[in-house]
Amino acid sequence: MPLPEFNLYPDFNTVRLSHAYLNVSDLAASKAFYCDTLGLQITDESETHVYLRAMEERGHHCLVLQKSDAPGTVDAVGFKTYDEADLDRAEAWFQAQGRPTQWVIRPYQGRTLLTSDNLGIPLEFYHKMDRLPSIHQKYALYNGVKPLRIDHFNCFSPDVDASVAFYNSMGFRVTEYTEDEDSKRLWAAWMHRKGGVHDMAFTNGTGPRLHHVAFWVPTPLNIIDLLDLMATTGYVDNIERGPGRHGISNAFFLYVLDPDGHRIEIYCSDYQTVDPDLEPIKWDLTDPQRQTLWGAPAPKSWFEHGTRFTDAETRDSDIAASPIIAP
Structure with a gap:
């Protein structure tokens, strides 16, 4: 489509x-x-x-x-x-x-x-x-992964084509997308308003559910520091996926779970998408570099676990195709 x-x-x-x-x-x-x-x-x-x-x-x-x-x-x-x-x-x-x-x-x-x-x-x-007063130069306050700003939401959608059409009507623009070659339907899409790769993304699956909230950090080294901190302060089991670099968006990433199971992505190094005529980048669902540029597939939990929206009824997707999933 x-x-x-x-x-x-x-x-x-x-x-x-x-x-x-x-x-x-x-x-x-x-x-x-x-x-x-x-x-x-x-x-x-x-x-x-x-x-x-x-x-x-x-x-x-x-x-x-x-x-x-x-x-x-x-x-x-x-x-x-x-x-x-x-x-x-x-x-x-x-x-x-x-x-x-x-x-x-x-x-x-x-x-x-x-x-x-x-x-x-x-x-x-x-x-x-x-x-509120600016604190970005109050360096004594910086700790943890040093989050600079909220970056995007990603949501499970049982019909990514319908989600893209709706948000496109609101002026959101697709930067990258994954298409199922057999059905020609969208499996995932990244859409933005602010000039980054995405403000809102959609991943095929049971939905609507929130897949993750992402925060932008200064460098990949901040993510490494966070991993060391989590591994030594009782949060090692909260580390779900990464670190790595996405093929889609080119961003360096880490996914962690909070105490109630909300997934948080720590994220940096994507690219600008300010030009209004920027052509979207297409990815094949079976391309192993789509998920991680280095080829490592995502775990099964990444495609199944999400948090429900209050009072929103969910339904399953009818797309049979699947990306590569880690054993």
């Missing part, structure tokens, strides 16, 4: 991904993982919530940990719009697609629109978030 033609003038303008709400069982354990080990900074906390940002970010939060009776689930993923009027245009657009919309109150954010995509992934859009 051919990729849709880029929609360069969408009905509303999304700047970038912004934040996610992760439900956790033990705030103290999660705070130890995300702050002491990964190195995110606390911007506010209570008995039920911890708000976090990375070192280059001026917005109040990129990740919200929520104490919940349903840990290992995700309430929503968030995006920033170009201006305030885009929120009203977004409301009209989602209503025209038959999607539910409501205005919700979120701490530290201005007007916030809660809706969902064609699969039921809960999405929220805002324009204004409280700004």
Whole structure:
């Protein structure tokens, strides 16, 4: 199935991904993982919530940990719009697609629109978030893997073609994709707004579910330091995949699991995609360098484990094709 033609003038303008709400069982354990080990900074906390940002970010939060009776689930993923009027245009657009919309109150954010995509992934859009003083040159605060900013979301989709068509209508552009040669259907796709390889990606599988949240770090050596830290502080079993370099995106990566099973990717060294006429790169599903440039396949868990979105019903994919999976 051919990729849709880029929609360069969408009905509303999304700047970038912004934040996610992760439900956790033990705030103290999660705070130890995300702050002491990964190195995110606390911007506010209570008995039920911890708000976090990375070192280059001026917005109040990129990740919200929520104490919940349903840990290992995700309430929503968030995006920033170009201006305030885009929120009203977004409301009209989602209503025209038959999607539910409501205005919700979120701490530290201005007007916030809660809706969902064609699969039921809960999405929220805002324009204004409280700004905090810059800390990117306060080097005494850097620890863990030294995360600089949130980079992307990856979600399982039972119909990647439908997901790509929906987000393409919102102005997201495909940078790279994997096609099943037999059915000519998309197996995975990487889509962006901010000029990197992706803000949102889709991987074939039971969904909708969150596959991972990714954070950008300065260098591959930071990832090596994190591995040494996790291996000697009780987190060796939380290391799932990597380190390695993706064929897709060319990024250096590591995948780890938090105490409730949310997958986090630590990520650096991908490339710019600013040109609006940049042609997407196609990969064959059976190419071993697609997953890892060095040829190492991903473990089975990487294709099966994900975290559910609150109240979103999942369904299985009907694509029979499979990538190469590690034994």
